[in-house]
Amino acid sequence: MNPAVHLDGITKRFPGVVANDDVDLTVERGSVHALLGENGAGKTTLMNVLYGLYEPTEGTVVLDGEPQSFDSPRDAIDAGVGMIHQHFMLVDPMTVWENVVLGNEPKAWGGLRVDKTAARDAVTELSERYGFDVDPDATIADISVGEQQRVEILKALYRGADVLIMDEPTAVLTPQEVEELYGVFEELTDQGKTIIFISHKLGEALSAADDITVLRDGLNVGTVSAADVTREDLAEMMVGREVLMEPAASPQPPGDSVLEVTGLCVDDDRGVEAVSDLSFELRAGEVLGVAGVDGNGQSQLVEAVTGLREAASGEIRYRGESILGTTRRERIDGGMAFVPEDRHERGLVMSYDLTENGILGSQHDPPFARGGRLDWRASRDHAESVIEQYDVRPPDAEATAESLSGGNQQKFIVGREFERDPDLVVAMHPTRGVDIGSTEFLHDRLLDLRAEGKAVLLVSSKLDEVQGLSDRLAVMHEGSFSGVVDPATVTEEEIGLLMAGEPLDDDSVERAAVHGDADPTDGGPDEDPMDGTAGEGVDA
């Protein structure tokens, strides 16, 4: 029997980027296939090719043995491919049945009316066949997110989908709804439907999928059977076995406490707890690296520290004083530099030139602000010095941010923030999209900051980066640190375990603790960030 889906050597290039590089993918009929990878690994691009939204630069989509050529999603729908987007495509004030049949309404009276009875019956029949339990007359706005997702699935089934693609289907669901979704998967595959879902969560792929394909940097790293693979294997496949950088030893012992986080809980936009009872301490002249698969609470942690999100509970102390409730501006003025995760949204104003972008965050302060007006000459000099030091190309302070490539935008942001003369640098993915040479330069600058006695909180999904730069390496899993280890001695397998949420045996934890104790000037015992007591022994 032919496989339901076969992608043959798909390459998709965008100007300057290869999103998919010769990817093969085979999905058997009636199976659940997970497409696993970090953000930007090319999962969504690949699925958009299968769904007809993008035309592949090279390669063919083969459905059930038949080569296909899709011009639009419409063609893909006609060929039996249905896509369930992460953000539901539902009309909130309309009912379930109206949404399911939208665009394909059964008609009566020569098209003068929608045949409501036929539409409702069709929806009820589908809903019952797959055990969905959705009321066809309910209004979308009134039903739960899990039910809305089932309506999306019904929409695809109503249009005759045999292959269902789901983009991060669990991202918006509660844990109970996730369980229900797995049940839905089973119903669907039992009746011969094929499911491909995109995910960056290991556990999800392992529990819901039959087969797992891992993508990294646009390449197919391998397809494995969920039954024969461990979390650690998958983590390693996702992150990649990369050459370990030799960690540069800190030139001096850590100094005073700069950032103290105690029992911190932070909710995400949906009100779900993203950071759970997290505690750690960061001292001057120290780099604390935070590794982990994206989406385990790193963003919310960073937002709470930098003042972009309110903490639900817990305490954050900066240089000994509580900063909960202080504004973003107060934190900037207090010497907190921040390299944000999303450079477009939070790093730059895309339509401003570099002179203007260079003073963002310092626009109130001399030498840029003087007597109620901005000193553009000083601003320009500042931008030019950042451009020169950080090798931003083109070297033009009047170029708008949007005219720069992503890597150059990133270099400019990092330069602006590092040159703020901060006490604490919170850097998230500081080298994302930056070429190798510039990455090394940024790494060196970061280590210089450490040598100058700055504290650095470094969050990155690049394992070699966090491992190479950190004095202590925390691995984040589902909102808390599954372990804090010594980057010099920890092995990749151990990190893989921690990323999967499995605590290490005492031996490895011991090694990290021993490393901390070995610090000659550190009088007190090294606090274990896991037990929530960090900071108690430190006189703020």
Added chain:
Amino acid sequence: MRNVIQSDYVRSLVVGTVAVLGLLGVAGLAFPESVAGDLAGIVFSASTATSTARLAAPIVLAGLGGIFAEKSGVINIGLEGLLIISAFASVYVASLVGIGNALFGIPGIWVGFLAGIAASTALSGVFGIVCIEFKADQIIAGLAVWLIALGLAPFMSTVFFGGVNTPNLGANVGWRYSTAMVALATLASWWTLNRTAFGKHLRAAGENPQALDTVGVSVSRVRHAGVLLSGVLSGVGGSALALSIGQFVGSGETMVQGKGFIAIVAYLFGNYNPIGTLGAGVLFAGLDAVQVRLQQLGYAVPDTLVQTIPYVVVIVVLALVGRTRIPEAAGEHYETEE
């Protein structure tokens, strides 16, 4: 009835109006010599009824048109301009053909009527292209439609007739015709919006255009259709307004006198329901008709104050009652991903 009078809100509007009229009737019968008696005499007179019908036609028809545009996601605040342009075009073409003559067997006045609809539809088509294809700001483009018509119609009248007011045609379209059109348009609009596939597509285009796009229905086509329908219906309203007198009056705010804006108020007040829009339109037109009659009887009712009532009402309704739900994506441009 559950569907016809969709919300409690429309129902309370109807009940409230009936209750006020009932009280007035009782008071008028009890004290025939008082103000209440005069008022009752006016409200329940045949001449007030016919002038209400005449004044309500452009408000209700343009309001129905506005529903189609806004439901599809394009806020058409140029309804006033559509009324003006169709009012002028209908009189101009009717005089061109001649009242005694016919074109293709259609009497001149009705040729004028159709020409009014065509002019309004054409102008709304331009508005649609500017807003949907060129992604112009809908409010600015809508204001432009109004200002263009406000300038163009009296100007053309001056060019063709030597004054901002056209001469009277000496014939008119009776109120019975326009009332029938209002009734028919209201029912047809209700059916189209609530029962047809096109109605569902309109709603989806205004609420979540991406949802419509992903199921393979062109959002811009649906929006163009919505905007063109606003042109057709406003054209009927504008032609009915001018031809009910047989003349286009172009001085000041023209004979339309803000009825296009009252129409927006009417459909907001009616919560995008054609039946509610009809009710609101008749209510506002009735207030205006009563006010005119009171003036004639010597009561010094300030007409400008009466004319602000619809606007005050809509602000109160939108702010306090807050039941009117504007389509989620109204005013937003939509770009398909493909």
